[in-house]
Amino acid sequence: MADVLLLAASGLARETIESIRQTGDHQVVGILDDNPALHGTVLDGVPVLGGLELASSRGEQLLLCMGKSAARAAAAMRLGLDEERYATHVHSSAFLARSTVLGAGSIVLAGCVATADVVLGRHAVLMPHALLTHDNQLGDFATLAAGAALAGRVRAGDRVYIGTNAAVRENLVLGDDAVLGMGSVLLQDLPAGETWAGSPAHKLYGPAAQRIATARVQEVQAR
Template sequence: MTRILLMTASGLARETLASIRSAGHGRDVVVGFLDDDPSLHGTLLDGVPVLGGLDVAADRPERLLICAGPGSARAAIDSRLLALGVGAERFTTHVHPTAVVGAGSQIRAGSILLAGCVLTCDVTLGRHVVLMPQTVLTHDDVLEDHVTCAAGATLGGRVHVGARTSLGMQASVRQDVRLGSDVVVGAGAVVLHDVPDGQTWAGNPAARLAGASTAALTREGTPA
């Protein structure tokens, strides 16, 4: 049995807690949350204590999952912990029992796959990737570190997704497309062409939203 601390007391952390619990007793157990909000310290969240700030992780033995919703926030926490001596070996992964992980697929430390996700075959996930329920990734997809796929996102074959990129609910990406780093794809978007770093795309077919609020699009379909 793996004892786990969830880092940040976020909506994603609560969903991850529920997912771990649904996997059944005797496997993994969440023993606490860590969050920098001092008003939460000593309280219970869904019956689990908030034990202190994020830096407490350096002094505890449990395995870790970073549950900040935005990939950029997970990346910042990852870097902060590394500076404290918390390396990749401290992180676990969580794959819900209903997720399908096909032959040849690789999942690196810290990644979270919630219910109903499908990796058909030869899919590669980087560190601290979050796949919300019903995400479908097909053959030879590559998702770099800290990518977020909201519920129902679907990628065709050989799609490459850069670090910290976020795909909204029900977004889809055509095969052989490359999304750069720090890209935001809006909910329901259909991406047919490569997207450069840092751009926001939405619509069907998706097009760049030059004046769009990235924060607003992130709220509309990615985990908190």
Template sequence: MSAGLLLVGASGLAREVLAAGITGVVGILDDDAALHGTEIGGVPVVGGIDDAAARDEQLLVCVGRGAARRAVVQRLRDQDVTAERYARYVARSARVGDTSSIGPGSILLDGVVVTADAAIGAHAVVMPNCTITHDDVLEDYATLAAGVALGGGVRVGEAAYLGMNAAVRQGVGIGAGATIGMGAAVLDDVPAGDTWAGVPARPLRSHR
């Protein structure tokens, strides 16, 4: 496998990753043909997403919302792109405890703190200055916006999204595909697909 790295998605997240100081990026893949041949953060856009299957670099999917990342990974899986192709990125200023784990394709940006025995799944995105404490679980494709704080033993379901500066009490579960609003204080379990906001957080609507 090539030592190079391709970012998948010419997005704001891709620019965040580049700004955080990632090394070895040789190109960006995006389906917007108007971007092909241009540069994002000094890195060339070298083709569309499906071109990943014919290349051998490692990949990092930089698409903002978890459901969209999941769709890209499934699309590439259908072209026989395996989990081994995906890199992990942990910014130099992030701190991850020795007993915590990070799955393939996941991104942890500047100032993130992960303490003891936390498990971060595949293709999760943790934006700057988040705190993930003991025994927390982030399932695949979960997204924490900047400044999110999780108490101990929190479980964040697949493709759930937590908005900026949200806080989740210890032991609470956030269901798959749920959305938590900015600055919310989550004190109770959030069902899959629900949108909660406020202090304390309350349901706004359900997508189930």
């Protein structure tokens, strides 16, 4: 049982702690977070040891637990660590076909299914009961929220976010940094960097979409 550090004292970190405890594939020995107010505190029984800069000087394996895809990407770039430093975690109740490929740092929570020839990029996160069917490909830092379902031969790019209970038709492409809102039904390709929602899903316009776009630009500039 390898020791692991979780990076970010987040909701995803709490879910990962509980998933690892149930599965027993790792021992979570600490959390690293850049918020000084959290240093020395305890999250679900796990101590917050300090900032992310400690990761390079310690020997444990690591899991990025920032909930936002872009935040995980920014942390990985900042740390610049080799892939072998990162663990992968798959809950014992998940079903992953033998043909499934897991990128370094992937987190797969309870009840997820990958049926055949599914590829997950580095630091991808599957929340509970996400469903990936044959020949799906997820890019690096992609996130599928709880209950999201992809039909066959869907390709989702880097840092894609697919919301809770969203569904994607077969043979579609979601470009890098695309966002599909919760409960949406995607029937056509979703261009890179755009946010779509609804059934059928359509591009969001107006103040809400502008706030999302502005936040995404600020995240990129902060890297």
